[in-house]
Amino acid sequence: MHELGLVSGILDVAVKTAREAGASRVVSVSLRIGDMAEVNEESMDFAWDILREDDPLTAEATMQVEYVRPKSVCAECGNEFEHDRFHLRCPACGSRETRLVAGREMDIVSMEIETPDEEDG
Structure with missing residues (x-):
């Protein structure tokens, strides 16, 4: 189940980025994943629910x-x-000479964080 490794890497990036920004917590992470990456959605959700609890910044x-x-x-x-x-x-022409231009991506698109200033006001 390579989804565990993927989610672990995503959370590592999220935690590092949040700490560098002085965040008190990560609210959400948005991803873009191509179908050709063969990621199982249920396994991804399961890995997220388990691994996010490992750090207080990502627990919720x-x-x-x-x-x-x-x-x-x-x-x-x-x-x-x-x-x-x-x-x-x-x-259109039946050729097998094709080149994939989308569908294999695995990107962190955005991340929403909360900072201590936002909590106070």
Whole structure:
């Protein structure tokens, strides 16, 4: 289950960033994950719920994930098209010479933190 490693890395970045910003807690982390990364949503949620409790900064943090459908461009005709993980052939010309341009990303898009100043006022 590589989701444990992914979430652990995400939380490491979130905690480091929050500490550098003087945050009292991480409110939420937003991610963008491509379908081609083959991340299991239920495993990701489970790992998040378990691992976020390891640090007081992230104990109550939420995680939002935007899943990105795969998109490729055909080297033969230039057609850009969305597809699932298994059907990479160009629907316009039938070529198998395609290049993936979206769908493999794993990005931390944004993070919301709370600072001590925000708590007081």
